[in-house]
Amino acid sequence: MIDLREILLPNIPDDNEKREISEITESLISGIRQILARDGINATPVLVGSTAKHTNLKNADIDIFIVFDRKFSERQMESIGIRIGHEVLPDGIERYAEHPYVSGYIRGRKIDLVPCFRIESNTRIISSVDRTPLHTEYVLTHLDEKRRNDVLALKLFMKSIGVYGSEIRVQGFSGYVCELLVICLGSFQKVLERFASQKGRLVIPETTPLAAKYRSPVVIEDPTDSSRNAAAAISLENLSIMKIESRLYLHSPSKSFFTKPQQEKPLPYKDRGTCIRIVTLPKPDLVDDVIYSQAQRARKILVEHIVDTGFHYMDSELYVGNEIEIMIETESATLPGVTRHVGPPVDTPNSMAFIMKWKDGKSVRGPYVIDDRICIDAPSVARDIETAIFSAFSGANIGKNLDPVKGKARIIDPSGSDTAYMVLGKFYSRKIHL
Amino acid sequence: MIDLREILLPNIPDDNEKREISEITESLISGIRQILARDGINATPVLVGSTAKHTNLKNADIDIFIVFDRKFSERQMESIGIRIGHEVLPDGIERYAEHPYVSGYIRGRKIDLVPCFRIESNTRIISSVDRTPLHTEYVLTHLDEKRRNDVLALKLFMKSIGVYGSEIRVQGFSGYVCELLVICLGSFQKVLERFASQKGRLVIPETTPLAAKYRSPVVIEDPTDSSRNAAAAISLENLSIMKIESRLYLHSPSKSFFTKPQQEKPLPYKDRGTCIRIVTLPKPDLVDDVIYSQAQRARKILVEHIVDTGFHYMDSELYVGNEIEIMIETESATLPGVTRHVGPPVDTPNSMAFIMKWKDGKSVRGPYVIDDRICIDAPSVARDIETAIFSAFSGANIGKNLDPVKGKARIIDPSGSDTAYMVLGKFYSRKIHL
Structure with missing residues (x-):
């Protein structure tokens, strides 16, 4: 039997780190409050994310949302939010997700300052970011300390097997999903038992009408908005991996399931x-x-074109x-x-047009008949993979931000x-x- | 408009050839009668095939059946038939189709002497050969001279486009099917009009219960045995070709549709x-x-094995x-x-066994997950086409008479x-x- 506390100890913040997080958080929040008061802005800074919910592993980011009253326009909310962000994080840079936000570092720790709107449970939202403060509140009122450790163990397990994170790069389980799994199923052990025995999709609660509405492999109703699937990001592959690894762990529990995954490292070409x-x-x-979403789109376009051209596709990979x-x-x-x-079936009128088109030696062979179809052999147009890759991109829009740079694409034979x-x-x- | 008589003239027997056929036939039949009388055997020589039905093109074979009373055993019928065959065709050699028979040449013309049993219309038969004399009788009583010319034109047309002959090599239209088509549809022109407009299968008469019983592309009820499809040998490909060529001919009739097809000739390798x-x-x-049936079987086994091995099959051809x-x-x-x-789907118990089997570096890569399946990459076993061809034959029975000689198979890279x-x-x- 594995002692989870022993495994967690080196992976969760010690007292020093906890104090540091408190200090940074308090100083940021009070700094923001002062600016808001000085400028007479009706908004509240709120600590969200894992540090707010006490489900943070070592070296977690600090996420602070500046929650604006709904009387502000979206434009106002964003521009004021960004201005305050730059004021409290002088070295911060602007990033853009659903809203623009400011991202920077204090004492080596990543800080995100995100403006959003104030909303209540189960109300219409303007953007899904606005719901985050509700998630924090829900988890704080539904997780006791013992079960916070289960969440931490689950996060560590998922990180180790590579399925942690709802970003498009991973398409895995978010921190909030880990928290909901433990809240709904009771413990780390119970969560793994559920995955190990689960056939097909995972749906929580089993009666949720979302299961019929969405086709995603995992459906978990968001308790702060019953119309939202909190697990929409999770791919079938990651659900499958979680099922397998849960079974492997329950069969022979070992600390190796909580060690960091092997670091990705560059490799030279190896002949297969x-x-x-x-x-x-x-x-x-x-x-x-x-x-990532545009790069995945580019990869998909490339693969489809390569297959359409007649090449026998084996596999592909993406790294950013x-x-x-x-x-x-x-x-x-x-x-x-x-x-x-x-060509067309013999029984259709088009078949005669096809024959006429190809009759005078225009083909390499034929027209000839196979079963009930007319066929001809024609010379292949693009015969080498480089030409096929090149024409994949030239013929398609590979995404708003990649299309302008596709002329700079290089094709490397490694x-x-x-x-x-x-x-x-x-x-x-x-x-x-x- | 094409004058069919003009086209037929150089392709049907002239008076000399007709006289020669009569002489040979009469001499053979009287020779056989004498032997039968001498030996006290209850059997009758009957001229069958195209020369009997006056639907013979130039240089047709002469087929004479020796029709035995049913009181003989099959063995007796065959051995007596062969003995008589050798007596009247001293240079003849023994062949074997459904019964053994004797085949030889007189004045450069091919002669087949075939023993069979006497049967009546719509009675149970011992072998399908026994029905041939009934076909002769039926055609003689249902085709007048004008329509015999339609049959000859149809045969010539079908020979020219390569769909004439019910042998397995061709899988096309037999002489008897040509005769039935003209008898049922009225003329050469009407037969072509029917093929040109036909969608899907050709069924004659349209109400025949054989259509439901057999799946063959062409179903023509044999008037001498309503349970027999006289057109069972015809492939979908040959039906398709006949439809296309009929349309092409009706669209612009030309003598070229009656010229001999290009002679098959050997060619050296040409790079495609x-x-x-x-x-x-x-x-x-x-x-x-x-x-042919065994060689086609060998070809099919070879193609299937090549595909199973992972090669991308394009085409094949057979020549004997x-x-x-x-x-x-x-x-x-x-x-x-x-x-x-x-490997197996993640949700099945086998998936864990698959993982255990491949876990310790036994694969080139993996186990990894794609969607809901476990996969691994393994080294390909046989990588070159020669090995794959060789193993296709070594692992399978390629037919009663080819299997003993498959050790002598040669694989040539042309x-x-x-x-x-x-x-x-x-x-x-x-x-x-x-």
Whole structure:
């Protein structure tokens, strides 16, 4: 049997860190209060996120929301919010998620200052960020200290197996989902037992009408808004991994399920008897979620085009570092020289037009008949993978912020050199935590 | 408008040939009668086939059946039939279809002497060969001279576009089917109009219960046995070709639809940017139908195995000459070095066994999760096409008469030389008659 407290100890804040977080938080909140009073603005600074809910692991960010009265316009709320942010975080930079916000560091700790609107439970919201203060309140009133440790253990477990985080890069379980799982199911152990035995989708509560409304693999009704699925971000893959790892853990519990996952590291090309190419794109200066969703779209367009062109797609990988790296693996680097065009069924009038079009030696072979279709063999148009990758991007819009830079895309054949790439490291080492 | 008589004239027997056929036939029949009388055997020689029905094109075979009383056993019928055959055709050789028979040449003309049993219309038969004399009688009583010319034109048309002949090599329209089509539909022109406008299967008469019983593309009730589909041999491909060519002919009639199809000729390898291999097998000394059905089976086994192995199959071709030549075309000559094994769904108990089996670095990569399945990458077993072709035959029974000689199979890469092969000629020139 694993002693969870023993596992948690090195991973949660010690007294020094707790004091430091308090000091930073209090100084920021009082600083903001003073500005609000000085400028006569009807708004309240609120600590949210894991530090507010006492479910923070070591080195957690501090998230402070500046909650504005609804009499402000969205524009006012945003511009005042940003101004205050810069005032209390002089080195902070502006980022953009649903609202713009200011992000910076104090004593090495990441601080986010986010303006939002004040709302009540189960009311219509302007943006989902506005709900965050309600989540904080709900968790504070529903989690006692013992169960906060269960949440911490669950977060640690999920981090270790790579399914923690609702950002688009991960598509995993958010901190709030971890908290709801423990609140609803009772403990770390009970949460894992549920995943281990769960077949198909996970729906909590089982009677929620959201299950019929949404097709997502995990549906957890948000107690602060019964119309919202708090688990909408979670991919089928991450649900599957959580089921498997829960079973593995319950079968033989071990501390290894709580150790940090292996650090992603760059690797050079390794021959798998396949064709591997890396496409790089400059990374626009935007929040990860925006970049990731566009980079994933670019990857999807690339893969679909490669398949449409006739290449036999095997796998792909995405990494966003200083650049966007998309890796694609196909069975071979070239297509056959001819492609069969299957024409219309013989019983349709179009079949005669197809024959007429191709009759005078315009094809490599045919027209000929297979079963009830007319076919011809035509020369393949683009035969090499580079041409296919190039035309994938030139023909499609790959996203608002990537499309303008797609002219700077580079296609790299990594097989010729020892250069290591993060995307190759991620690709070659794909493996569940065992 | 095409004058069919003008087209037929050079393709049907002139008076000399007619006289020659009569002489040969009469001499054979009287020779057989004498032997039967001499030996006191209750049997009758009957001229059958196209020369009996006056629907013979130039240089037709002469088919004579020796029709035995049912009091003989099958064994007696066959052995006596063969003995008589050898007596009247001293250079004849024994062949085997449904019964054994004797085949030889007189004055350069092919003669088949076939023993069979006497049966009546719509009675149970011992073998389908026994029905042939009834077909002769039916056609003689239902086709007048004018419509015999329609049959001849139809045969000529079908020969020209390559769909004439019910042998397994062709899977096309038999002479008897041509005769039934003209009898039922009225004329050459009406037969083509029917094919040109036909959607889906061709069923004659439309009310026949055989249509529900058999799935063949063409169903024509045999008037001498209402339970038999006289058109069972015809492939969907040949029905499709007949529909297309009928439309092309009716749209712009031309003599070219009655010229002999281009002679099949050997061709050397021509690069299509694909992988082409030829497998040759010794040809057993059997009738074509038996060899073809086994060779087609061998081709099917080969193609299925190649696909199962992971190669991307493009096309194949079969030619039976002095040897059996099977050609297979794939996109490339090698497989990628790794293959993804998609394991059981995460929700099944087997998924854990799969993980345990592959966990300790036994795979090239993984186990990893895709959606709700566990996967691993394993090294591909046989990577080159030669190995795959070789293992296709070693693992399967490729037919009663081919299996004993499969050890003598040769796998040829034709790209290295200028050697011409019939199977390549057939493959490269596949094209409907235009």
